[in-house]
Amino acid sequence: MATALRFLLGLVLAVATHTLALHVNEHSPQLLDPFVVLVIYQALRINPIPSAMVGSVVGLTQDAFTGGLFGLHGFANTLVAYAVSAIRQRFLIQQPLQVAVLAALGGAFQLTTLASLQFSLIDSAEIPHPGFAFVKMMVTGLLTMGVYLAANRFFAWERRRREKRSRRLRLGTPS
Amino acid sequence: MSERWNRLLLALLLLGHLFLLSTSPKTRGGPFERWILGLFGPVAGATAATSSGISSFFDSVKWVGTLRQENEELRQKLEEAQYEMARLHGIEEELDRLARLTSYTRAAGEVSFVADVVFSDPRSWLRTLVIHTGKERAERNQPVVTDQGLVGRVLGSSGGYAKVLLLIDRSASASAMIQRTRRQGLARGAGTSGLLLDNIPSRSDVRIGDRVVTAGLDGVFPRGLPIGVVTRVEPTQALFHRIEVEPAVDLGLLDQVYILPHEPLPASVRGELLDEEASADGNRP
Numbered sequence: 001m002a003t004a005l006r007f008l009l010g011l012v013l014a015v016a017t018h019t020l021a022l023h024v025n026e027h028s029p030q031l032l033d034p035f036v037v038l039v040i041y042q043a044l045r046i047n048p049i050p051s052a053m054v055g056s057v058v059g060l061t062q063d064a065f066t067g068g069l070f071g072l073h074g075f076a077n078t079l080v081a082y083a084v085s086a087i088r089q090r091f092l093i094q095q096p097l098q099v100a101v102l103a104a105l106g107g108a109f110q111l112t113t114l115a116s117l118q119f120s121l122i123d124s125a126e127i128p129h130p131g132f133a134f135v136k137m138m139v140t141g142l143l144t145m146g147v148y149l150a151a152n153r154f155f156a157w158e159r160r161r162r163e164k165r166s167r168r169l170r171l172g173t174p175s
Numbered sequence: 176m177s178e179r180w181n182r183l184l185l186a187l188l189l190l191g192h193l194f195l196l197s198t199s200p201k202t203r204g205g206p207f208e209r210w211i212l213g214l215f216g217p218v219a220g221a222t223a224a225t226s227s228g229i230s231s232f233f234d235s236v237k238w239v240g241t242l243r244q245e246n247e248e249l250r251q252k253l254e255e256a257q258y259e260m261a262r263l264h265g266i267e268e269e270l271d272r273l274a275r276l277t278s279y280t281r282a283a284g285e286v287s288f289v290a291d292v293v294f295s296d297p298r299s300w301l302r303t304l305v306i307h308t309g310k311e312r313a314e315r316n317q318p319v320v321t322d323q324g325l326v327g328r329v330l331g332s333s334g335g336y337a338k339v340l341l342l343i344d345r346s347a348s349a350s351a352m353i354q355r356t357r358r359q360g361l362a363r364g365a366g367t368s369g370l371l372l373d374n375i376p377s378r379s380d381v382r383i384g385d386r387v388v389t390a391g392l393d394g395v396f397p398r399g400l401p402i403g404v405v406t407r408v409e410p411t412q413a414l415f416h417r418i419e420v421e422p423a424v425d426l427g428l429l430d431q432v433y434i435l436p437h438e439p440l441p442a443s444v445r446g447e448l449l450d451e452e453a454s455a456d457g458n459r460p
Contacts, residue, residue: 015215019222023230049184056188060195064211065219071195078188121196 007042007054011061014038018065030132033107035062037143039077040106043084044099044148055081069121076113080106099148104141111136287317287436290337292429302344302364303330306337306432313337316395318435324401324423325349325389326432339432342402343370343422350392351402353385362387362402362420370403372418379416381408387420394439 014034021028039058043051059077063070084106087093093102111133118126128136195207290313294305304327306319313332319339320326327341340347343364351362351372358381360374375381385405391398407419 012215012218015218016222019219020226023223023226049181052185052188056192059192060207061211061215064208064215069196070205070208071192074195075189075192078185078192082185117196 003046010038010042011058014058015061015065018062029066030129031135032139032143033062033110033136034143035059035073036077036080036107036110036140037103037147039081040084040103040140040144041147041151043081043106044088044093044102044144045151046085048082048085048089051081051085052078055079068118072114072117072121075117076110079113080110083109096145096149100141100145102141103144104137106144107137107140108133287311287434290319290432290434292432293336295426295429302341302347304339304341304429304432306339306434308332308335308337308434310335311434313434314437316439317437318396318400319432320400320435321424321429321432323425324403325396326424326426326429328395329434337434341426343368343426348393349396349402350390351387352390353379353381353405354388355382355385356380359390359392360418362389365419368422368426369406370420370422372405372420373415375416375418377410377414377416381405381416381418383408395437397435 014037017032017034018029021032021034035058039051039055042054042058046054055077056074058081059074060071062073062077066073084102087102091098093099111128115127198205288308288311290306290308290311292304293307304319306313312335313329315329315331317329318325319328325342327339327344327347330338330340332338341364342349342362343366345364345366348361348363350359352359353372353375356379358375358379360372362370362372365371370387372387383405387402387405389396389398389400389402401423403420403422405418406421409417409419411417
């Protein structure tokens, strides 16, 4: 339940960040994609199939808030989430730098998938600018690493708090 | 869950997305999409509103600086405008003054009315004319001219008639000046058909053929009316030249004259001048 709530909070934050970035600069989606950051972060935490489901939901939400065909981001994010989660399981990715590299590759994979889908479905598809795509990869990697580190700290703090609380409860129990 | 099941589930998910893509309407707004938008739309709306509020706050902060600068510029422009206004006010006053002068000259050109000469006796001792003014009423000292130049001034009127004192009469005079040199003197009737120009110093440059016009200093005739042409200049041992002037107007050809408006000096000024004259007379031995 707590995990679902956290995911929902993450989705709300992603929507808010996307809206805010668009409000600041209408070209910001070319450099920043908070949805894929959320997808990759979740994929680093959970197993591949739940990750794919998370990717589907996040992708469809992104489709609702972005232009283009509905289901485009859903498809790409599902694939990215499954792939990242599978790689994380296989290579035991835990170090921040590894997370950043994996997230950047995940971002690149998403861009490639999106471009491929668009080319196969739309006649007048545009190739993303290589410079912007590279920056977007870097931003995705760094942001995911930042979120991952912040979440680790939060979980550590929460664990310590829970332990303290349970120790206090044990001490307070009459023997 | 085995790897095969995982892959199957993933394939199903991807197929579901492909189905959505294939059924995605050309125009946006499918039911599923609308449902998501309805769910997360308020978040986006709240974010946009907050962002707008923040950006308007920063904009207003930025505007304060801009307004300050604009205020300074407007202040400077106002000062410049005030200076310009003062300058223009000065010019306006000068123009008024010039306009007054112009209107004075123009008044000289303006004709009050035209009168017919009904009686002329140039051979009489008193060189006068009688003119018929019709419904108009001529007043004392109104200048009488023709298109050639000065004739004289109105002595008095009665009904539709007025008597004009010609400039060639011995008792008539007008302040005059030589047009070329602006040297001022006094033109007076010689009693014959000619005029004399008095009070022109011997050292003054006067030539035969010089045009003589009214100087506008006598309070009767406006400046610039042609009086005549210098026909003779006699050098004397005295202080002044003796200058004979032929009138510009041929008095034997008069049949119509123009009566110009006369603007007498204000009573206060005239009174002061008369007082000064009286006192000057009283001081004389």
